[in-house]
Amino acid sequence: MLNRISTYFYLRPRLVLLLFLVPPLVWFLVVYIGALITLLINSFFYLDGFTGQVVREFTLQTYAKLLLPTNLQIFFRTAFMAVLVTIACMIIAFPLSYYMARFAAPRMKGLLYLAVTLPLWTSYVVRVYSWKLILAQEGIISWFARLVHLDGVLQWYLSNDAVGGPSLSVSPTGIFLVFVYIWLPYMIIPIQTALERVPKSLIEASGDLGATPAQTFRTVLLPLAFPGVVAGSIFTFSLTLGDFIVPQLFGTSSFYIGKAVLTYQGTSGNIPLAAAFTMGPIVIMIAYLLIARKLGAFDAL
Amino acid sequence: MRSKSTPQPNGEKAPWTILLGAVGALLFLHVPLFLIFLYSFTTDESAYTFPPPALTLKWFPQAIRNTAMQEALFLTLRVAVLATMAALILGTLAAAAVYRFNFFGKEAISFMLILPLALPGIVTGIAMRSAISLIHIPFSFWTIVIGHATFCVVVVYNNVIARFRRSSNSMLEASMDLGANSFQTFWYVVLPNIGSALLAGGILAFSLSFDEVIVTTFTAGNQQTLPIWIFSQMLKPRNRPITNVTALLVVLITAIPIIIAQRITAQSSDTEGGSK
Numbered sequence: 278m279l280n281r282i283s284t285y286f287y288l289r290p291r292l293v294l295l296l297f298l299v300p301p302l303v304w305f306l307v308v309y310i311g312a313l314i315t316l317l318i319n320s321f322f323y324l325d326g327f328t329g330q331v332v333r334e335f336t337l338q339t340y341a342k343l344l345l346p347t348n349l350q351i352f353f354r355t356a357f358m359a360v361l362v363t364i365a366c367m368i369i370a371f372p373l374s375y376y377m378a379r380f381a382a383p384r385m386k387g388l389l390y391l392a393v394t395l396p397l398w399t400s401y402v403v404r405v406y407s408w409k410l411i412l413a414q415e416g417i418i419s420w421f422a423r424l425v426h427l428d429g430v431l432q433w434y435l436s437n438d439a440v441g442g443p444s445l446s447v448s449p450t451g452i453f454l455v456f457v458y459i460w461l462p463y464m465i466i467p468i469q470t471a472l473e474r475v476p477k478s479l480i481e482a483s484g485d486l487g488a489t490p491a492q493t494f495r496t497v498l499l500p501l502a503f504p505g506v507v508a509g510s511i512f513t514f515s516l517t518l519g520d521f522i523v524p525q526l527f528g529t530s531s532f533y534i535g536k537a538v539l540t541y542q543g544t545s546g547n548i549p550l551a552a553a554f555t556m557g558p559i560v561i562m563i564a565y566l567l568i569a570r571k572l573g574a575f576d577a578l
Numbered sequence: 579m580r581s582k583s584t585p586q587p588n589g590e591k592a593p594w595t596i597l598l599g600a601v602g603a604l605l606f607l608h609v610p611l612f613l614i615f616l617y618s619f620t621t622d623e624s625a626y627t628f629p630p631p632a633l634t635l636k637w638f639p640q641a642i643r644n645t646a647m648q649e650a651l652f653l654t655l656r657v658a659v660l661a662t663m664a665a666l667i668l669g670t671l672a673a674a675a676v677y678r679f680n681f682f683g684k685e686a687i688s689f690m691l692i693l694p695l696a697l698p699g700i701v702t703g704i705a706m707r708s709a710i711s712l713i714h715i716p717f718s719f720w721t722i723v724i725g726h727a728t729f730c731v732v733v734v735y736n737n738v739i740a741r742f743r744r745s746s747n748s749m750l751e752a753s754m755d756l757g758a759n760s761f762q763t764f765w766y767v768v769l770p771n772i773g774s775a776l777l778a779g780g781i782l783a784f785s786l787s788f789d790e791v792i793v794t795t796f797t798a799g800n801q802q803t804l805p806i807w808i809f810s811q812m813l814k815p816r817n818r819p820i821t822n823v824t825a826l827l828v829v830l831i832t833a834i835p836i837i838i839a840q841r842i843t844a845q846s847s848d849t850e851g852g853s854k
Contacts, residue, residue, distance in 0.1 A: 283759030290679070297675035301668040301731065305690055309702075309728050312709035316701075319708045369606065372599025380592040389604075391840060396607050398782075398836040400789035402805040402812075403825045407610035409812055410617055413626040417613065420628045461607060490593070519698020522791060526812050535700050539795070548708050555704050559697070 320552035324545075331549060339549045343557070348537075352557055355534040358449075359517035362456040363510045366464040369457065370509065374465050375498075378472035397462045405522060408455045412446035412527070419445075442529050451527040456517050463512035471505020472498075504573040511569055518558040534558060611829065618826040623819055641823035650807040651827075657719070657803060658787040661726035665783045666776060668727070669734025677742040688739075694729035699792030702729065707796040717799030725797035726790060730783035737779035737843070741772050774842050781839040785832040804828060 286293050323339045325332050342348065377389050396404060411417050422428040435441035435448065442448030475498065483493040521535030528536065534557060542551035592600075618637065620630035641647060669691075676687055694702050706725050710717065749771070753763040791805040798806065804824070811821040 279761055280759045283761060287760060294675055294679045294681060297671045297678070298681070301672040301675075301691075302687075304668055305728070305731075308706070308709075308724055309694060310690070312702075312705035315709040315712050316705040319712070369599075369603050372596045373603040376592055376596050376600035380596070387844075391837070392604060393607065394840075395833060395836065396611065398785055399611065399833045400805065400825075400828045402789060402791050402808045403614060403828050404610065406808060406812055406821070406825050407614050410613050410626045410628075411610060415625045415627045417628040458606065458610065461603070465603070515696075515698055519700040520792070521700060522809065526809075535698075538700055538704055542704060542707065542796075548704075548711065551704055552708055555701050559701060562697070 316552050316555065319549050320556055322549040324547040324549055329546065331546075339553045340556075342550060343553055348554075351532045351534060351537050354531065355518055356561070358453065358456070358533065359514045361453060362460065362517045363464075363513045365453070365457045366461050366509065366513045367468075367506055369461060370464040370468050374469035374472055374505075377465075377469045378475075379477070393462050393465050401459065402522070404459055405455060405526060408451070408458065409446060409526065412444070412451050412454070414444040414446070416446075446527055447529055448527070449529070449531075452523055452533075455523050455527055456513075456520070459523070460513040460516050463516070464506075464509035467508035467512075468502060468505040471502045471508070475501045507569050507572045511565065514565060515558070515562050518561065614822070614825050614829060618822045620819075620822070626818070637819040637823045641820045641827070644817075644820050646802075646807065647804075647820060647824055650802050650804040653719070653801055654788055654804040657722050657726055658784050660723045661730050661787040662780050662783045664723070664727035665730035665734045666780055669731045669779065669783075670738050670772070670776065672731065673735050673738035673742060677739055688732075688735070691732040691735050695732055699790075700796075703793045703796030706793065710797065717797065719801060721797045721799070722794055722801060722803070725793045726787040729790075729793065730786055733782040733786060734776070734779035737775040737782070738772055741775035745771050778839045778842045781835045781842075785835055789828060789832050 319331075320339060321335050321337070322331050322333050323336050324330070343352075373389075373393070377386055377393075381389055413419075419428065419431065422431040431445075434450075435444065440448065440450045442451070445451050445454075479497055479501070480493060483497045484490075488496070519535055521533070521539045524533040524536045525539070532540070534554060538551045538554045541547045541554065616630065617626065619633040619635065620627070621632040621634045622630055672687060672691060675681075676684055702725075706721075706728075710721055715721065749767055750763060753767045754760075758766065789805050791803075791809055794803055794806055795809075802810065805828070808821060808824060808828070811817065815821070
């Protein structure tokens, strides 16, 4: 009996393909692509201000709302934060990536690789939580500042509106630090992969020809590692754009894209505006990916 | 991503600047996790005082007996198990289809599978929420599972297809030639071959689901998974010692399987896990 079924299927490979492909395909088309399409459709509806109901008629007025100064400010604030986080991640990641790619012995490299990827897989919320402990007014940073008698400097720093707040755990600086911490591994790995492909002979040649280490770094190493840096920046940039947990937990009252989306769809039930807001990161990311592909970032992944 | 053919250092020493930077980055990555460990023993109940005034073990039994925590933990485990099972089935089917057959749109499949992880979580989350509310399905346990399964498929798919690509077709042909039908071939040849890839992919999917918070925020109703419970405790700290202990618990539940999965994939020499 089983043999006959087996033969039946063996003679009909198209049917087997269909049996394999249909479940995942249907799942993704219905659950995911379908959801994305409803998101797109929703962004063309609008919320009636009087009734508080979503009106299902085609309109561009929700998109027009995005151009209000307050909403534009949210976009710029978020993009600016994403740029800062990306740059900081690049700077912090580079020495470690370089060490892994060039100096670490194989065994050491394996350990370092685990050390870098493990935080990626340990709980995101818990890693965010650890910074609640660190940045708290009574936490380790304030303790350290008092220890070296720099608590005055910390107070002065926090009193600046642009970067500070009541404490580090409620300030743009806090958001920035947590973002850098959480996304750093995403930057280390692609840079390391790119650096590994730089032939050692090139660096030696550069030195032999009289370049200082700084010159070698600037004119040889950095251009060759650049695709990896761009690849890493895709992650740090995209993840910062879409995150709402960190701004919600460490932010002052100012909005970021993610927090705005959450608030609009949650408390005010304005799913159309939330949907239109989400199109922002999607468009920015598509543009970013296209530029990154031009710069060769995908070869470095 | 692990390198295979790097020219190995011949006793070359790293400049101290590089070394300092590397050590600094490692400390930056790991000191916060150490603090999680430390704070789960602190006697301080009302603040995050550093250094902890004294250390105690008393929160551990209390945390384990805390009903809110227990409920959240069991919900999270149930979601993770179901989502992982769905991801295993869908991911393996997709991998088999892409590996075995040629068809129109084949390249688009892996792109589509990776989208839920590649796009910011909030896009996936709000998309699902708007879809769910559009067709008036009540938010429930099952909407959480469906959301999780969707972004877990790709890690299983990556692992399984990497294994398929490394295994040779001749084994299948030999099995058929020796008279096995396709069910027997599947059971005795294919399954043992991809077994460890399934295990590794399953573990990764499990921990991905276990600590997911962004998509869950949008697909859950009143249900609180463990990450959401911790998140709500961060917004309004009500029970700091219990939260500290729970945080440590979550690190252990997610980190230990990952180390095991790394071992499994390292042994079979494909480090296909994809990134979050």
